[in-house]
Amino acid sequence: MEGNKKKKLKLKQKYVKVVKIIGIILAILVIGLFIYFKQINELRKLNYSFKASNKILFTMKKSYVLKVLENKTLNAAFESKDYDEKNLDNYAKIEYQKQKNLIKNINKLLKKGYSNSEINLILSHGTDSDVSKFAKREKIRYLEEFYTISYAKLNNYDRYVSYSDETGEDEETTVMNVNLNLDKEDYTDYVEISKFSYDIVVNKHRKLTENFNPHLVTISEKYAAEKGLKASAVAIKAFIKMANDAEKEGLGLIINSSYRSYEDQEDIENTYRDLYGENYVTKYVAKPGFSEHQTGLAFDIGSKTSNVFANSKEYKWMLENAYKYGFILRFPKKYENITGFRSEPWHYRYVGKKIAKYIYENDITLEEYFVLFLDK
Numbered sequence: 001m002e003g004n005k006k007k008k009l010k011l012k013q014k015y016v017k018v019v020k021i022i023g024i025i026l027a028i029l030v031i032g033l034f035i036y037f038k039q040i041n042e043l044r045k046l047n048y049s050f051k052a053s054n055k056i057l058f059t060m061k062k063s064y065v066l067k068v069l070e071n072k073t074l075n076a077a078f079e080s081k082d083y084d085e086k087n088l089d090n091y092a093k094i095e096y097q098k099q100k101n102l103i104k105n106i107n108k109l110l111k112k113g114y115s116n117s118e119i120n121l122i123l124s125h126g127t128d129s130d131v132s133k134f135a136k137r138e139k140i141r142y143l144e145e146f147y148t149i150s151y152a153k154l155n156n157y158d159r160y161v162s163y164s165d166e167t168g169e170d171e172e173t174t175v176m177n178v179n180l181n182l183d184k185e186d187y188t189d190y191v192e193i194s195k196f197s198y199d200i201v202v203n204k205h206r207k208l209t210e211n212f213n214p215h216l217v218t219i220s221e222k223y224a225a226e227k228g229l230k231a232s233a234v235a236i237k238a239f240i241k242m243a244n245d246a247e248k249e250g251l252g253l254i255i256n257s258s259y260r261s262y263e264d265q266e267d268i269e270n271t272y273r274d275l276y277g278e279n280y281v282t283k284y285v286a287k288p289g290f291s292e293h294q295t296g297l298a299f300d301i302g303s304k305t306s307n308v309f310a311n312s313k314e315y316k317w318m319l320e321n322a323y324k325y326g327f328i329l330r331f332p333k334k335y336e337n338i339t340g341f342r343s344e345p346w347h348y349r350y351v352g353k354k355i356a357k358y359i360y361e362n363d364i365t366l367e368e369y370f371v372l373f374l375d376k
């Protein structure tokens with residue numbers, strides 16, 4: 001009996017010991033988890049992702065990160081499989097861009113010898129794939145010269161260099177003209193446009209597709225020189241308001257030509273070719289698809305009081321007032337080299353009030369507005 005009791009007691013003691021050990025292990029685990037989540041939380045509060053926070057703890061960089069505080073590039077670095085510890089300070093100083101290969105490309109650019117500020121310029125002038133392509137090439141010479149200009153494009157670097165060599169133009173003009181494809185032959189290598197918008201840009205480097213068709217309405221005979229002229233609804237509405245206001249001041253505005261289809265433009269081209277020859281056509285007549293009359297947003301405007309529009313008081317009035325209704329003089333004499341078209345005092349284009357006002361106040365062309373604000 002005695003022996004049995006002793007045995008039972010020993011068993012009980014052993015059992016207590018095991019429970020104690022399990023208890024201690026559990027307690028350590030709980031405390032460990034508590035500390036872990038507390039640290040993760042500190043990082044999460046600085047907007048580091050869960051994935052990045054884990055990597056920060058794992059690589060023992062928490063105190064570094066807490067000194068830098070919130071930093072999107074650093075977050076991306078710790079999230080990335082391309083994270084490279086020796087570039088940590090650079091990541092912290094380089095501005096974040098939403099680009100898939102951001103960290104990989106930063107590593108490559110650092111290796112090529114670019115500084116942090118140069119890398120900032122590179123990253124902000126192209127898409128992810130532009131930067132990836134750029135990161136493969138040898139270090140370029142004129143980075144700051146071109147890429148301190150906000151609208152310079154990474155992809156165009158070689159064209160910038162050869163254009164400025166060939167023309168002697170300054171960097172700003174060079175970037176502007178190359179972005180407008182003015183370094184290319186007219187009607188070659190053009191951009192094709194199939195979608196209508198009131199801020200559309202059509203010129204000798206930007207072509208409308210053959211089946212591009214704006215929403216058209218027929219212009220009331222009161223405002224048109226002939227029956228059946230058509231235009232985009234938004235443009236004709238603005239024109240009517242303008243013509244009515246002009247009329248109150250004793251002026252007569254009339255539309256001589258508006259929407260012309262791709263086929264219409266082919267006919268015009270053929271007519272002028274028969275009359276004046278190929279050279280004339282190439283120089284002065286837009287090829288089919290390259291005339292903005294196909295957008296329904298362009299009007300050739302006449303005066304009811306004078307046969308020569310450029311000499312009329314309507315022309316004078318238009319120069320000062322058309323922008324208030326969303327129209328711009330599309331082909332001014334002094335900008336023939338940018339628009340690619342000979343001066344046409346009668347040709348007005350609807351671009352909306354905001355753009356028209358900017359173009360009027362800053363005395364620029366639609367092409368330049370496009371490079372500055374629309375060509376993203």
Ligand SMILES: [Zn+2]
Pocket residue numbers: 293298299300344347348
């Ligand atoms: Zn015209």
